[in-house]
Amino acid sequence: MNSLAYALLAMLVRKPCSGYELAEMLEVFWQAKHSQIYPLLAKLENDGYxxxxxxxxxxxPNKKLYHITDSGRDKLKAWMDKAPSIPVSRDEFLIKAYSISLTDSATANRLFEDRITYYKDKVYKREKLIQEMEAEYGPDLKNLEHQIFGRYIVHQRKLLMEQQEIAWCRWVLTLIR
Structure with missing residues (x-):
């Protein structure tokens, strides 16, 4: 079992989902392609999870919803006790930022302005999602034992990171200008 398999099981604890829905929900952790997700779902099904x-x-077209089994829950619970792997981060943008002295100020400006635009859109969507969670679940949302608690705190973390990315890009733009 790899981290993606555990991520899929974790999302299915909350509610049954299609492979397409799981791909969308994975965004908060990392980008996974449908070509990775569907074979893994078949394996998890074969393994009884x-x-x-x-x-x-x-x-x-008809769709297939996946439900986590008791065996899948047990597997996920056992995995929770293990220390997580060291996070892997790859961002082509940071390589370009690192090499920014090779370009002109107009290109550098565009690079960072585009990044800000991208993250502003992410922040808007994430804030809307968090507001919807808060409206639907109210104060229960902030209870560790509530089924949605983990989703809520992970989305809050992503929001802070996206806001920080915008702030950092704006700071870099002040240096470029």
């Missing part, structure tokens, strides 16, 4: 439910849809 989840079960599929075929859902017929009108006017759209």
């Amino acid at each position: 989840l079960t599929p439910e075929n859902v017929e849809q009108t006017g759209r």
Whole structure:
């Protein structure tokens, strides 16, 4: 089992999801391609950690919802006791920032302005998502034992990181100008 497998199981604890929904929800942790997710879902199903439910849809292709099994919950609980791996971070933008002396100020400006635009959009969407969680779950959301607590704190962390990225880019722009 790799980290992606555990991430999929973790998301299924909250509610059954399709592979497409799981790919969208993974964004808070890392980018995973559908070509990684679907074979892993099949393996988790074969191993007895989840079960599929075929859902017929009108006017759209049928979809498969995945449910975590008791065995999947047990596997996830056992994994929770283990120390996490060292985080891996890859960001092409940072390589470009590191090499910024090779370009002109207009290109450097554009690079950082584009980054700010990208993160402003992420912040907007994340704030909206957090507001929806707070409206739906109220004060229970901040209870460790609530099923949504982990999702809430992870999205709060991502929001802070995205806001900090914007602040850092703005600081760099003051140096460039």
